[in-house]
Amino acid sequence: MKDIMGMMGKVKEMQEKMASLQTELEEAEVEGTAGGGLVIVRLSGKGAMKGVEIDASLLVPDEKEVLEDLLIAAHAMAREASERMTQEKTQELTAGLPIPPGFKMPF
DSSP states (O other): OOHHHHHHHHHHHHHHHHHHHHHHHHOEEEEETTTTTTEEEEEEEOOOOOEEEEEEEOOOOOGGHHHHHHHHHHHHHHHHHHHHHHHHHHHHHHSSSSOOOOOOOOO
Protein backbone atom coordinates (compact mmCIF):
# COMPACT_ATOMS: atom_id res chain seq x y z
CA MET A 1 0.00 0.00 0.00
CA LYS A 2 2.96 2.33 0.61
CA ASP A 3 4.00 2.03 -3.04
CA ILE A 4 0.56 3.16 -4.23
CA MET A 5 0.58 6.14 -1.87
CA GLY A 6 4.08 7.05 -2.99
CA MET A 7 3.02 6.79 -6.62
CA MET A 8 -0.04 8.96 -6.00
CA GLY A 9 2.21 11.58 -4.39
CA LYS A 10 4.46 11.55 -7.46
CA VAL A 11 1.45 11.95 -9.75
CA LYS A 12 0.22 14.94 -7.75
CA GLU A 13 3.70 16.46 -7.80
CA MET A 14 3.88 15.97 -11.58
CA GLN A 15 0.48 17.62 -12.02
CA GLU A 16 1.65 20.64 -10.05
CA LYS A 17 4.84 20.87 -12.12
CA MET A 18 2.84 20.60 -15.37
CA ALA A 19 0.51 23.40 -14.22
CA SER A 20 3.55 25.53 -13.41
CA LEU A 21 5.03 24.76 -16.83
CA GLN A 22 1.78 25.82 -18.54
CA THR A 23 1.89 29.17 -16.76
CA GLU A 24 5.56 29.62 -17.64
CA LEU A 25 4.85 28.89 -21.32
CA GLU A 26 1.97 31.38 -21.42
CA GLU A 27 4.25 34.11 -20.07
CA ALA A 28 7.33 33.28 -22.18
CA GLU A 29 7.92 34.94 -25.54
CA VAL A 30 9.82 33.80 -28.62
CA GLU A 31 10.62 35.74 -31.79
CA GLY A 32 10.74 34.92 -35.44
CA THR A 33 12.28 37.27 -37.99
CA ALA A 34 12.24 37.50 -41.77
CA GLY A 35 13.68 39.79 -44.39
CA GLY A 36 16.79 40.46 -42.37
CA GLY A 37 14.75 41.75 -39.43
CA LEU A 38 12.28 43.80 -41.48
CA VAL A 39 9.45 41.68 -40.05
CA ILE A 40 9.39 40.37 -36.48
CA VAL A 41 6.67 38.15 -35.01
CA ARG A 42 6.47 37.46 -31.26
CA LEU A 43 4.57 34.45 -29.89
CA SER A 44 3.95 33.12 -26.41
CA GLY A 45 5.45 29.77 -25.55
CA LYS A 46 2.03 28.31 -26.28
CA GLY A 47 1.87 29.83 -29.77
CA ALA A 48 -0.41 32.84 -29.16
CA MET A 49 0.64 35.88 -31.17
CA LYS A 50 1.91 38.63 -28.89
CA GLY A 51 3.13 41.18 -31.41
CA VAL A 52 4.21 42.02 -34.94
CA GLU A 53 6.74 44.62 -36.05
CA ILE A 54 6.92 45.67 -39.70
CA ASP A 55 9.59 48.00 -41.03
CA ALA A 56 8.01 51.06 -42.66
CA SER A 57 9.95 50.42 -45.88
CA LEU A 58 7.64 47.44 -46.53
CA LEU A 59 4.45 49.50 -46.32
CA VAL A 60 4.26 50.11 -50.04
CA PRO A 61 1.20 48.91 -52.00
CA ASP A 62 3.40 47.29 -54.65
CA GLU A 63 5.18 45.26 -51.94
CA LYS A 64 2.01 43.68 -50.50
CA GLU A 65 2.90 40.11 -51.52
CA VAL A 66 6.45 40.47 -50.21
CA LEU A 67 5.11 41.63 -46.84
CA GLU A 68 2.63 38.75 -46.70
CA ASP A 69 5.41 36.23 -47.44
CA LEU A 70 7.68 37.77 -44.81
CA LEU A 71 4.90 37.63 -42.19
CA ILE A 72 4.34 33.94 -42.92
CA ALA A 73 8.07 33.21 -42.73
CA ALA A 74 8.53 35.12 -39.46
CA HIS A 75 5.51 33.40 -37.92
CA ALA A 76 6.83 29.98 -38.94
CA MET A 77 10.20 30.75 -37.37
CA ALA A 78 8.58 31.94 -34.13
CA ARG A 79 6.32 28.88 -34.04
CA GLU A 80 9.32 26.56 -34.39
CA ALA A 81 11.06 28.40 -31.53
CA SER A 82 7.92 28.08 -29.40
CA GLU A 83 7.63 24.34 -30.06
CA ARG A 84 11.34 23.82 -29.39
CA MET A 85 11.10 25.71 -26.07
CA THR A 86 8.05 23.67 -25.03
CA GLN A 87 9.82 20.42 -25.87
CA GLU A 88 12.96 21.41 -23.95
CA LYS A 89 11.04 22.48 -20.85
CA THR A 90 8.93 19.33 -20.94
CA GLN A 91 12.05 17.17 -21.17
CA GLU A 92 13.52 18.98 -18.17
CA LEU A 93 10.32 18.40 -16.23
CA THR A 94 10.05 14.71 -17.08
CA ALA A 95 13.76 13.85 -16.78
CA GLY A 96 14.20 10.54 -15.00
CA LEU A 97 10.62 9.42 -15.44
CA PRO A 98 9.98 6.10 -17.20
CA ILE A 99 8.22 7.61 -20.23
CA PRO A 100 8.24 5.54 -23.45
CA PRO A 101 10.17 7.01 -26.41
CA GLY A 102 7.98 9.14 -28.67
CA PHE A 103 5.33 9.71 -25.98
CA LYS A 104 4.05 13.27 -26.14
CA MET A 105 2.78 14.97 -23.03
CA PRO A 106 -0.65 16.56 -23.53
CA PHE A 107 -0.72 20.35 -23.84
